Ligand SMILES: CC(=O)N[C@H]1[C@@H](OP(=O)(O)OP(=O)(O)OC[C@H]2O[C@@H](n3ccc(=O)[nH]c3=O)[C@H](O)[C@@H]2O)O[C@H](CO)[C@@H](O)[C@@H]1O
């Protein structure tokens with residue numbers, strides 16, 4: 001199994017380019033099933049999650065051609081309506097197949113994805129939305145069975161306990177594109193990745209208004225057609241690189257990202273006193289003396305502070321003098337990285353949905369275990385600030401969402417190497 005060896009680092013310096021967004025590319029790949037014509041997608045990141053999604057698309061009948069890196073041509077002439085457990089279980093976002101299958105096939109059988117280490121991941125709102133579209137939905141044998149023969153647009157309020165749902169919105173919008181009548185979707189997710197999906201659907205001939213707002217109006221059309229679309233940049237990858245610059249007191253220009261996609265995140269870093277220069281499509285982090293200021297953060301649906309950048313900010317706050325409080329409102333258990341940061345010397349306590357971080361801690365390298373995608377990133381960031389070597393195991397979590405992570409970072413001076421667990425000192429290996 002692959003592991004990272006990360007050594008305490010001096011300032012990172014240089015330019016680093018952001019790739020296509022995982023969370024936009026996943027529903028967009030699923031959306032290619034909405035038409036029997038060819039869809040050409042550009043800026044598709046090379047991630048294990050993409051490989052799983054492409055495997056599922058091929059399973060349901062799509063032909064996938066990759067003429068060059070980052071580009072996929074997908075044609076789904078004849079498809080089936082079944083997405084089986086052995087494929088769906090590999091990736092939660094395969095739930096995004098529900099919407100396109102319902103729309104195109106008027107029926108779907110999709111295995112219910114499990115929860116994951118960041119907490120329960122229910123799909124009750126996806127189901128509620130489909131029922132509101134006049135679909136018959138049944139859960140049996142671990143599958144969602146949908147009969148959409150009478151599908152009909154209508155008013156839907158898609159809010160849950162913690163607000164909107166990202167993949168739930170994606171599913172209901174996709175289902176409604178080919179449903180007769182008008183669907184008025186309230187409490188729709190406003191994340192840039194949902195906007196990107198909607199823009200792509202419009203290119204395919206869908207009628208959607210209110211894109212980017214919490215109220216989407218979708219007027220069903222009879223048929224969608226092929227299109228070309230370039231996936232938006234990954235704001236979470238960009239934010240992770242910004243923190244890599246900040247935690248090493250480096251001079252790092254994160255290229256290919258519009259700062260407006262990261263409003264709440266950049267606002268917090270500005271409050272912390274991080275010197276930055278913002279351009280139309282870049283964020284430059286500048287070196288600073290002394291300590292940054294602590295910040296308190298609450299994760300919220302967009303345009304609030306993103307949960308997917310919570311763990312990384314926590315790593316930065318371990319190096320900031322004073323107390324900061326990070327409250328997780330989307331996934332209250334998303335603190336699996338904290339015990340590992342504690343093993344590196346961080347002073348963090350968890351109280352309910354909040355992490356209370358006391359800095360600045362002197363971190364030292366240790367063998368640590370990545371528990372999820374962003375937890376892996378947080379451990380690597382902390383390892384840059386630590387003295388000595390940190391060995392990070394289970395980095396397959398990181399490979400789900402960061403493309404060529406170690407190559408990109410080592411090009412700007414990071415001491416990060418991908419090795420095999422057999423390269424680790426024997427006494428550090430997990431059982
Ligand atoms: C592939 C993808 O795009 N993943 C992102 C997406 O996940 P995902 O779409 O799974 O997350 P949701 O927006 O659906 O979840 C938000 C909250 O709503 C709850 N909920 C969700 C659906 C539902 O039917 N019932 C319900 O109660 C969830 O438990 C969670 O508390 O948005 C999350 C929140 O920004 C991000 O962390 C993930 O990176």
Ligand SMILES: C=C(OP(=O)(O)O)C(=O)O
Nearest residue numbers: 023092093308373374401
């Ligand atoms: C939680 C995440 O992704 P997923 O919803 O695919 O698990 C993430 O990208 O941080």
